[in-house]
Amino acid sequence: MKILLAYSSKTKNTKxxxxxxxxxxxxxxxVDLLDIKKQRKKLEKEYDFYILGAWTDKTNANKNMQRxxxxxxIHNKDVALFLTCGVPREHYHADDSINNYIAFMEERNNRIHETFVCQGKVDPKVIIVFKILxxxxxxxxHKMTPDLADMVKESRSHPDIKDLTDAQDCFDNLLNYKITHATV
Structure with a gap:
């Protein structure tokens, strides 16, 4: 099975x-690992499966990944998605973000086999913008409240070892299942 594991990263969380x-x-x-900012032209290779990771922007995969x-x-393909987000994965913003990413991919008739959301540290520039606004x-x-400030402070340690291990387990289990059941 040929897999493209492509990602878009701004603050190295998704990377x-x-x-x-x-x-x-x-x-x-x-498996080919690809930082999409290094890919300027159409890929020459065909893949059986796509794992696509992005950072969250406006409750969706960032525009670079969408582009x-x-x-x-990447239409009519078998895919798995992951996002990094400045909030814990249990937060409604994380749910909204992955659901919007799924909808974006389904609009292109892709078949979603797995999703994963991981907290990442918030870009300090975003906090400055939030304070000004x-x-x-x-x-x-996104008013800078004490709760938001605490969440930003907590995000600084992410992605942590548990986040990375959870991501590894998620995609390891998916591929083990796919290979065992040969559905891709």
Whole structure:
């Protein structure tokens, strides 16, 4: 089985998760690890399965990943998705984000086999923007409250060893199942 494990990373959160997944699954199949910012033209190789990781932007996969999916014509494919997000995976924002990513992929007739969400540290530039927008508009949706400040502080340690191990287990189990049941 030929797998493309492609990721988009801004603060290295998604890169860490992708590399951990790669280390876990590289001996189970022919796996190409790709940082999408290094891919400017159409891939020449065809893949049986796509694992696509992105950082969260506006409750979806970031625009670079969305553009990559469309440029590479990842449509009507078997895929698994993962996201890094500044909030814990139990937070509604994480749910909204992965659900929007799933919808984006399903609009392209892709078959989603697995999803994974992992908390990552929040880009400090985002916090500056949130503070400025809170100052300008006290009703700003991402108002810098003590709760949000605590969540940002907590995010600094992520992705941690447990997050990476959970990602490895998730995709290892998926591939073991796929290989055993030969459904890809």
């Amino acid at each position: 860490k998760v992708a590399e951990a997944i790669y280390e876990q699954i590289k001996d189970q199949a022919e 990559f999916i469309d440029q590479q014509q 809170t100052w300008r508009d006290p009703n700003f949706i």
